[in-house]
Amino acid sequence: MEITFTINNEKRTLEVSPHQRLLDIIRKDLGLTAAKEGCGKGECGACTVLFNGEPVASCLVLAPQAEGAEILTVEGLLSREGELHPLQQAFLDAGAVQCGFCIPGSIMTGYRLIQDNPEPEREEIRQALAGNICRCTGYQKIVDAVQLAARRMQSGGDSS
Amino acid sequence: MKNSQRNVSCRPEASGSDFKAEQENVQELGQKVPVGSADYLAPKSLKKALEYRSRYGYKAVVIAGGTDIMVDYFERLSEVTSWLDLTKIQELKEIKFGPEEIRLGSMVTHRKLATDSRIRENLPLLAESASEVGAWQIQSRGTLGGNIVTSSPAGDTLAPLLAYQARFVLGSVSGQREVAAEDFFTGPKENIMTQEELLTEVVIPAPRKRTLSRWQKVGKRKAMIISSLTMALLLELDDKDEITAARAAYGAVAPTPIRAGELEDYLTGRKLREVSAGKAGELAVQEISPITDIRGTVAYRRQVTRDITEQALLDLQQE
Ligand SMILES: Cc1cc2nc3c(=O)[nH]c(=O)nc-3n(C[C@H](O)[C@H](O)[C@H](O)COP(=O)(O)OP(=O)(O)OC[C@H]3O[C@@H](n4cnc5c(N)ncnc54)[C@H](O)[C@@H]3O)c2cc1C
Ligand code: FES
Numbered sequence: 001m002e003i004t005f006t007i008n009n010e011k012r013t014l015e016v017s018p019h020q021r022l023l024d025i026i027r028k029d030l031g032l033t034a035a036k037e038g039c040g041k042g043e044c045g046a047c048t049v050l051f052n053g054e055p056v057a058s059c060l061v062l063a064p065q066a067e068g069a070e071i072l073t074v075e076g077l078l079s080r081e082g083e084l085h086p087l088q089q090a091f092l093d094a095g096a097v098q099c100g101f102c103i104p105g106s107i108m109t110g111y112r113l114i115q116d117n118p119e120p121e122r123e124e125i126r127q128a129l130a131g132n133i134c135r136c137t138g139y140q141k142i143v144d145a146v147q148l149a150a151r152r153m154q155s156g157g158d159s160s
Numbered sequence: 161m162k163n164s165q166r167n168v169s170c171r172p173e174a175s176g177s178d179f180k181a182e183q184e185n186v187q188e189l190g191q192k193v194p195v196g197s198a199d200y201l202a203p204k205s206l207k208k209a210l211e212y213r214s215r216y217g218y219k220a221v222v223i224a225g226g227t228d229i230m231v232d233y234f235e236r237l238s239e240v241t242s243w244l245d246l247t248k249i250q251e252l253k254e255i256k257f258g259p260e261e262i263r264l265g266s267m268v269t270h271r272k273l274a275t276d277s278r279i280r281e282n283l284p285l286l287a288e289s290a291s292e293v294g295a296w297q298i299q300s301r302g303t304l305g306g307n308i309v310t311s312s313p314a315g316d317t318l319a320p321l322l323a324y325q326a327r328f329v330l331g332s333v334s335g336q337r338e339v340a341a342e343d344f345f346t347g348p349k350e351n352i353m354t355q356e357e358l359l360t361e362v363v364i365p366a367p368r369k370r371t372l373s374r375w376q377k378v379g380k381r382k383a384m385i386i387s388s389l390t391m392a393l394l395l396e397l398d399d400k401d402e403i404t405a406a407r408a409a410y411g412a413v414a415p416t417p418i419r420a421g422e423l424e425d426y427l428t429g430r431k432l433r434e435v436s437a438g439k440a441g442e443l444a445v446q447e448i449s450p451i452t453d454i455r456g457t458v459a460y461r462r463q464v465t466r467d468i469t470e471q472a473l474l475d476l477q478q479e
């Protein structure tokens with residue numbers, strides 16, 4: 001069956017099976033490999049993308065459910081010139097990336113949090129990112145990174 | 161790790177002569193490809209959804225937010241021959257505030273319940289419980305209806321729904337019936353819904369002005385955890401601080417979410433200040449029938465039921 005949706009501001013039409021997951025078509029059919037599969041059961045958040053503006057576990061969304069949806073992945077955060085988004089830059093600067101597996105998911109949730117709350121407290125960041133499991137960093141630096149990005153976006157006025 | 165190609169290739173085509181015939185019928189109903197072949201039905205109206213439900217029954221797996229059903233079918237999605245997706249039905253996402261009652265569509269998400277200011281104000285037990293379901297990613301998709309129909313004794317919204325005396329509207333092509341939340345659940349993951357029906361709405365009597373309530377979820381960590389125990393306690397008070405009605409509901413301490421009638425009887429008619437919190441905790445423990453599982457032993461659940469009930473009353477006495 002054919003579905004049409006917008007991903008990273010681009011309209012796409014794809015032939016999908018009703019038994020594929022959104023995560024499968026993003027990674028395999030579209031070749032956007034930022035979103036990862038950790039658990040496949042909604043528990044780790046590595047597959048987080050924004051779906052109609054909200055963070056979702058793309059491993060729990062059926063591909064045809066994406067008909068008409070607007071999807072945003074980390075690839076869509078880059079500027080036209082290919083510059084990193086302030087959140088991505090902040091993750092690097094804060095040393096929040098170790099193996100990196102969880103990072104695309106954490107960035108998408110962090111991105112959504114800053115939209116709601118441009119100056120999040122540490123506890124608010126922890127709560128918002130509770131569904132993004134990281135086995136490497138111990139979270140401190142991820143929280144640092146989101147705070148740093150929020151601060152930079154406030155002062156730079158860049159909230160793209 | 162899952163391979164989408166494998167999913168495609170081993171997917172059994174809708175098989176069986178019966179099913180072929182049904183597929184043709186679906187075409188007749190005017191559902192157009194792309195979204196609406198018999199292996200994936202995504203009606204835009206409730207009426208259409210009920211027609212499909214009557215036609216396919218259990219052959220078509222109902223999917224709302226997918227946060228339970230996609231886990232149930234983990235690595236065997238290809239076994240599903242047909243999906244009935246409710247996410248395109250706008251009328252099931254509505255929230256209506258009336259003078260007598262609040263009506264919540266079954267497709268209202270946990271995120272909506274947790275963040276909508278009117279829900280937070282009028283139905284704090286429900287808003288708070290929804291805000292503790294899984295994490296943001298789960299709340300964005302997971303629905304109130306899905307939580308109810310899954311009927312896990314540990315479903316977080318269920319004790320609040322019992323405490324609010326919610327009624328569930330079950331629709332089918334031949335009409336609808338309304339059942340009290342307490343009569344809906346029959347066992348762990350079991351309920352009275354038939355394969356003809358869909359849960360369409362949750363109806364909650366508008367809470368009175370002087371209503372105090374406390375929600376408590378106990379789990380091994382703060383997020384992404386199935387509850388070891390939940391409690392929703394609600395007291396209606398008159399001007400003299402006398403408790404005119406009390407409702408105490410618990411989850412994960414019995415095969416279904418339950419109300420503690422003896423405790424409610426004890427509380428009703430007393431002045432809040434004069435209630436013995438300790439006695440209330442003891443009464444609560446007498447009414448539960450917990451089991452030992454990975455989320456807690458019987459002794460633990462009894463102890464915690466006592467403690468949180470007692471603490472909730474002490475807190476309310478301070479308010
Ligand atoms: C990582 C993770 C954490 C979770 N944490 C919690 C938690 O903390 N607390 C908690 O309570 N739950 C939790 N859950 C379970 C789940 O998120 C909730 O039960 C959620 O409310 C299910 O809603 P849904 O819309 O996703 O249901 P779905 O998975 O779409 O459906 C659930 C079941 O109900 C049926 N169904 C759904 N809607 C209807 C309808 N309107 N009429 C008829 N049948 C219907 C489906 O056929 C299916 O059998 C968690 C799940 C995951 C994956
Ligand atoms: S892969 Fe989706 S939550 Fe883990």
Ligand code: FES
Pocket residue numbers: 096097098099100101102103133134135136137
């Ligand atoms: S950086 Fe390795 S899992 Fe988070």
